[in-house]
Amino acid sequence: GDKRGSQLAVALERLRSICREDFQIVGLSATIGSPDKVARFLVGTSRKCHVVKVPVARYFNIEIASPKASGADIELAAKLYTHPEVVARLRLIRSLVEKYRSTLVFTNTRALAEILASRFRVWDLDFPVSIHHGSLARTSRVVAERGFKQSLLKGLICTSSLELGIDIGTIDMVIQYNSPRQVTRLLQRVGRSGHRIGLTARGVIITLDSDDTLEAAVIARRALCEQLEEVLIPEKPLDVLTQQLAGLLISRKRWAFDEVIQILRRSFPYRELTESELRSTLTYMHTRYPRLAWVSFDERVVVRPQASKELYKYYFENLSMIPVEKQYLVVEESSESAIGVLDEAFVAEYGLIGTKFIVRGSPWKITGIHNDRIYVKSIEDPTGAIPTWIGEEIPVPxxxxxxxxxxxxxxxxxxxxxxxxxxxxxxxxxxxxxxxxxxxxxxxxxxxxxxLGIPVPSDKRITIEKWEDYIIIQCSFGSQVNRTLARLVGRVVSEKTGVSIGVQQDPYRIVVQAPSSILPSDIAHTFLGLSRADVKKEAVEAATTSGLFKRRLIHVA
CATH class of the missing domain: 1.10.10 (Arc Repressor Mutant, subunit A)
Incomplete structure (x- = not known):
């Protein structure tokens, strides 16, 4: 579903051309929502394939828990510096970890994993749990993995770092803290338990509020019915194409256009690649300085440049399609002291002067941005402040x-x-x-x-409410649709009023921060106008002015 797959598909076709014969491919996955499409992707456009589907959902046992705070939780909350509701959830996690021999506790963000682990350390330093996520040093991760595998630890609090592949021994129980947000995520995570023939995979989803609970219920139902998300395969990504063309030129000095396009079109992502698109990419490689390819359009050939050092450098420095994520230092403006760090994903979407956000448990406001530093000042009112881990959140379909x-x-x-x-x-x-x-x-x-006689937002109804300087659009359309609508609404209202509009969103609502002169009726008219406008054109224009677009452009370029 990402560009690593596109790279693999072309690389397999390149390997076939080198071998001058075909070879067998076996694809294995427990969580594929569209197996026929993935099969075509693996074998290419002209080869036969057979899909073997073994139903496994009946071996899953998934429960949803939403514990309420008790008197004991209120007392313990003061010791743990948190809320009684959080303590109730921690108590449930602890009871499950103590009940089973080995338990994985999945969170959706690294920040939340750190928070849970720190609360357990404050509660009981000897409680046999540790933490595991991708931002930890490799040695720390290996120590946690070995401790868990050798039964020195009964629980690991982790993110997607332990979702796939890593051998950490037998797992009896999986706890998902908050909704898993996607069906495939739930199956991958709960599927790590009971990982033997005849055993049942057991999982408990611990939810926080009504959104979380209903979302978890829907995802669990869809998981048990095997209604997985469809796999989305990028069509003809040109950055991958450039990198793979460089690979072809490294393997052989001279290629005819027809040979190149034949290899590329055999791969599923480039099955509809046009000669015009190939020419455009080759032109970029030819005119770039230093040059990556020498191209003759008259002779219809592409040749490795005589000075090929830059070609090798480009190819090997761009082998990974996983973008390098930059981090920004958060600095308190008056004292120049470091507060923490913000990920590039968060800064790209929300890194504007005036934005409120939460880091280290306190609200801050951005006052300036200079190079890799975000300058902030402390504020009293946390209303509208965005948690810094929001950029890590898994999108809800x-x-x-x-x-x-x-x-x-x-x-x-x-x-x-x-x-x-x-x-x-x-x-x-x-x-x-x-x-x-x-x-x-x-x-x-x-x-x-x-x-109260108030209309309820649903799958067929959008409601719009106003609270202080915030207008809340209640719309259950998921993360990506709401993100697009938020950008559209912000752009259209800003253009009409000449006032800068701040927008945030989650899967079930869009929050517009605007002056009191802007009313819910103005937002309603904006929505009605969108239904008549060229929404795709407007959405593209809104996206190209966003920090998210600039971030993605840098990753590709």
Missing amino acids: YEVAIEVGSIRGRAEQELKSQKDPKEIARSISAEYPIGEEIAETALEDVRNQVD
């Missing part, structure tokens, strides 16, 4: 968010028809792997709004 909205819409209709809330929760529990009490709690917001 449109299909999942829409189903969450449909549950709320269905509950609204049934409550309006005077159906008992417990009966509604019972029917939800019958369809989703969620307890009746947890389902009822997750639908309390819906019940409160129905009691």
Whole structure:
């Protein structure tokens, strides 16, 4: 689903041309949502393949827990410097770790993994858990892996770093802290437990609020029904094409256009590559300084340049399609003291003067940006502040968010028809792997709004609310759709009013920070206007002015 796959597909075709014969490819995955497409991707456009699908979902046992704080949790919260609700979740994690021989605790971000690990250290320094994520030094990760495999540790708090591949021995239980946000993520993570024939994979999802609980219920249902996200394969990425053309020239000095395009078109991502696109890429390589290729369009050949040092350097320095993520130092403006670091993903989307964010548990406001430094000042009001780990968040698919909205819409209709809330929760529990009490709690917001006569946002309804300087657009469209809509709304309203508009989003709402002169009705008119406008054109224009676009451009260039 990313450019590493495109690189692999072309590399396999290059290998076939070197071998001058075909070879067998076996692809193996437990979490592929579109196996036929992936099969075509692996073998190329003209070869036969056979998909063997073994249903495994029936061997999964997935529960959802949303623990409530008790009196003991309130007392312990003071010791752990956190909220009683957090302590209730920590207590559940601890009880599960103590119950099973080996447990993985997955979080969606490194920051959250660090927070959980630090709370356990404060609670009990001897509790046998450790932490594992990609930002730790390799030696730290290896020590944690060995300790877990040798049963010196009973639990590992981790991110996607332990989702795949690494051998850490037998795992009895998986805890997912917060919704896993995607079906494939849930199956990969829970699938690490009970990893033997005949055993059941066991997982518990610990949720925080109604969004989290309903989202987890939808994802768990889809996982058990094997409704996985479709694999999206990038079409004809030109940065990969350039790198692979460089590889061809390293392996052989001279190539005819027809040979090159034949090799490329045999790979699935480049099956529809046009000669015009190939010429354009070769022109870039020919005119670039230092030159990567010498091209004769009259003779229809591409030749390795005589001074080929730069070609080798370009090829080997760009072997990895994983972009290097830059980090920015956060500095307190008056004292010049370091506060922490921000990832490039966060700065690209939210790194504007005036943005509020949370780091080290406190709210800050950006006052200036200079080179690799973000200057900030401390603020009292955390309203609207963005957690710094938001850039790491796994996107929630449109299909999942829409189903969450449909549950709320269905509950609204049934409550309006005077159906008992417990009966509604019972029917939800019958369809989703969620307890009746947890389902009822997750639908309390819906019940409160129905009691007040306020329309409930659903899969078929968008609602717009105003609170102080914030306008909240409630729309259950998932991370990527809402991100696009947020950029569109911000751009259109800014152009109409001449006022700078701040926007944030999550899978279920868009938050617009605007002066009091901008009303919810203005936002509603903007949405209605979008339905008539050329949305794709507007979205592209909005994207090209964003920090996210600039970041991606730097990665590709």
